[in-house]
Amino acid sequence: MKTAITILPILFYTIFSWGQQKSIQERLGYPKDAKLVIIHADDLGVSHSENAASISAMEKGSVSSASIMVPCPWFPEIAAYAQANPKADLGLHITLTSEWKYYKWGPVTAKEKVPGLVNQNGFLYSSVDSVYQNASAQEVETETRNQVLRAKQFGMDPTHLDAHMGTALQRLDYLKAYLKIGHEFRIPVFIPRILENALRVKLDTMVSDKDVIVDYILSASPQDFKNGFANFYTKGIKNLKPGLTYLIIHTAYDNEEMRAVTIDHPDWGAAWRQEDYNYFSGPECKKALQENNIYVITWKEIRDKIVRK
Amino acid sequence: MKTAITILPILFYTIFSWGQQKSIQERLGYPKDAKLVIIHADDLGVSHSENAASISAMEKGSVSSASIMVPCPWFPEIAAYAQANPKADLGLHITLTSEWKYYKWGPVTAKEKVPGLVNQNGFLYSSVDSVYQNASAQEVETETRNQVLRAKQFGMDPTHLDAHMGTALQRLDYLKAYLKIGHEFRIPVFIPRILENALRVKLDTMVSDKDVIVDYILSASPQDFKNGFANFYTKGIKNLKPGLTYLIIHTAYDNEEMRAVTIDHPDWGAAWRQEDYNYFSGPECKKALQENNIYVITWKEIRDKIVRK
Numbered sequence: 001m002k003t004a005i006t007i008l009p010i011l012f013y014t015i016f017s018w019g020q021q022k023s024i025q026e027r028l029g030y031p032k033d034a035k036l037v038i039i040h041a042d043d044l045g046v047s048h049s050e051n052a053a054s055i056s057a058m059e060k061g062s063v064s065s066a067s068i069m070v071p072c073p074w075f076p077e078i079a080a081y082a083q084a085n086p087k088a089d090l091g092l093h094i095t096l097t098s099e100w101k102y103y104k105w106g107p108v109t110a111k112e113k114v115p116g117l118v119n120q121n122g123f124l125y126s127s128v129d130s131v132y133q134n135a136s137a138q139e140v141e142t143e144t145r146n147q148v149l150r151a152k153q154f155g156m157d158p159t160h161l162d163a164h165m166g167t168a169l170q171r172l173d174y175l176k177a178y179l180k181i182g183h184e185f186r187i188p189v190f191i192p193r194i195l196e197n198a199l200r201v202k203l204d205t206m207v208s209d210k211d212v213i214v215d216y217i218l219s220a221s222p223q224d225f226k227n228g229f230a231n232f233y234t235k236g237i238k239n240l241k242p243g244l245t246y247l248i249i250h251t252a253y254d255n256e257e258m259r260a261v262t263i264d265h266p267d268w269g270a271a272w273r274q275e276d277y278n279y280f281s282g283p284e285c286k287k288a289l290q291e292n293n294i295y296v297i298t299w300k301e302i303r304d305k306i307v308r309k
Numbered sequence: 310m311k312t313a314i315t316i317l318p319i320l321f322y323t324i325f326s327w328g329q330q331k332s333i334q335e336r337l338g339y340p341k342d343a344k345l346v347i348i349h350a351d352d353l354g355v356s357h358s359e360n361a362a363s364i365s366a367m368e369k370g371s372v373s374s375a376s377i378m379v380p381c382p383w384f385p386e387i388a389a390y391a392q393a394n395p396k397a398d399l400g401l402h403i404t405l406t407s408e409w410k411y412y413k414w415g416p417v418t419a420k421e422k423v424p425g426l427v428n429q430n431g432f433l434y435s436s437v438d439s440v441y442q443n444a445s446a447q448e449v450e451t452e453t454r455n456q457v458l459r460a461k462q463f464g465m466d467p468t469h470l471d472a473h474m475g476t477a478l479q480r481l482d483y484l485k486a487y488l489k490i491g492h493e494f495r496i497p498v499f500i501p502r503i504l505e506n507a508l509r510v511k512l513d514t515m516v517s518d519k520d521v522i523v524d525y526i527l528s529a530s531p532q533d534f535k536n537g538f539a540n541f542y543t544k545g546i547k548n549l550k551p552g553l554t555y556l557i558i559h560t561a562y563d564n565e566e567m568r569a570v571t572i573d574h575p576d577w578g579a580a581w582r583q584e585d586y587n588y589f590s591g592p593e594c595k596k597a598l599q600e601n602n603i604y605v606i607t608w609k610e611i612r613d614k615i616v617r618k
Contacts, residue, residue, distance in 0.1 A: 103357075103383055112421065150431075255565055256357060256564055
């Protein structure tokens with residue numbers, strides 16, 4: 001027995017680390033030095049404005065993938081779109097916060113079952129810190145599973161999971177729960193390499209050959225917004241490195257609804273989202289992608305070629 | 310003991326029916342033949358558009374009162390307004406349905422405690438009939454109480470209760486539950502005289518001298534919308550009778566958000582609500598009220614002069 005126990009971890013390590021030895025380009029069948037990018041719109045479901053603009057940016061623009069906030073009021077609208085458009089690359093933006101001032105939502109799970117996720121008003125907490133102070137990994141696992149189940153109940157087959165405000169990513173026990181749900185439903189989960197520093201963990205020891213670790217994140221800061229997004233994104237695309245980059249954006253129309261949702265919060269606000277929409281729907285983005293030989297890929301490709309192979 | 314039991318109902322009847330013998334005009338201190346109207350905007354909280362337009366119609370127009378849907382996503386926005394503007398006549402639009410196609414909400418109460426109010430997706434039912442088929446009066450009482458408690462938790466002192474889509478009114482056991490909650494919190498409840506026919510009940514036997522039965526309802530139909538609201542409302546104001554009329558309207562802006570909320574449902578849709586807003590914010594309404602010597606009153610007046618006297 002002792003021998004078996006000693007061998008087991010070695011065997012596991014061999015299996016688990018195998019997949020990570022091949023590059024993502026090789027695993028997906030691209031040239032070795034290919035620059036891959038997923039141009040990803042977050043926050044679908046949060047409002048009608050976000051849904052409408054993101055659908056337009058996917059259908060007519062350069063956005064290749066997007067993820068949906070299941071607990072939000074406009075989830076049924078985007079879920080109906082997903083069901084009617086099974087080719088659209090739509091995953092779930094696992095949502096553990098309700099961050100806006102006057103417009104709120106609670107968890108999908110019965111509140112009694114996830115008390116640590118719920119504030120005194122019955123909503124999800126506004127801040128990631130409050131979630132970390134109150135919610136157990138077990139509660140995060142339960143809520144994440146129920147968000148996937150609800151999406152399936154609405155006829156979706158999510159292409160991936162990622163994490164709203166990074167909440168499910170940036171604490172190790174949450175990350176394990178979120179990865180566990182991905183494995184349970186055979187859905188790829190967004191795990192960026194940068195977490196290794198933040199969490200002081202070797203990601204390769206946590207994942208299997210069915211997982212993909214995203215090499216780089218490209219995402220605008222408030223300073224980039226002030227300096228102009230066109231500049232920032234075109235330069236960002238030009239500087240993409242070989243490997244897989246997750247280009248995270250938020251596309252919505254700067255209208256009354258979106259201004260009310262994001263009131264008192266110009267960062268990631270309505271004007272910000274309109275600028276994201278403008279750039280990623282316009283010709284400058286397409287030109288930059290072409291000129292720099294960027295391969296724009298989807299999570300569905302990862303799901304079907306790797307996770308569900 | 311037998312004598313006491315016999316006397317008790319007589320005594321109760323005397324006390325209970327006393328209030329109803331005096332007219333509403335007398336009880337509030339108006340001339341005997343005064344034509345009183347509450348110009349009432351329904352559905353606040355349902356969307357930002359509804360909140361913004363209704364606030365404008367109350368502040369600048371002729372709308373004297375409005376009621377809020379507590380389970381809806383935009384409730385925190387209008388509750389914050391109510392708290393900052395305690396003179397605004399804002400009550401609760403007790404909400405037992407979630408009727409729109411792609412934009413949904415659930416009950417305030419934990420779903421496990423009111424299973425009869427919740428459909429398979431965890432939302433309130435779309436139709437009044439489905440509520441009637443599934444929810445007990447006890448569940449309606451629980452949810453109604455929790456809507457009041459949540460409003461108080463958000464710093465509101467509601468001026469009245471009324472019933473979204475009439476759900477809490479048009480079934481006798483629900484009506485009793487809703488009236489019970491009004492008494493519990495000393496909040497006037499909207500009870501229209503017309504229910505006597507629909508429910509085959511003598512309302513005077515159900516109410517106390519602290520209640521008010523509303524004599525008339527004025528409310529536009531789809532046919533009135535087709536013919537033009539200005540015509541309908543101006544004529545309606547001209548024809549108001551002595552007594553209390555509840556003039557029920559829905560004020561919102563005909564914008565993208567509201568069109569998405571009311572999609573596939575032109576009746577009580579975005580254009581309809583814009584027309585209501587236009588008439589009740591404009592000069593024609595003010596003129597009609599003045600020319601016909603109408604007293605525009607509030608629920609707060611009823612609450613403070615009658616219910617909490």
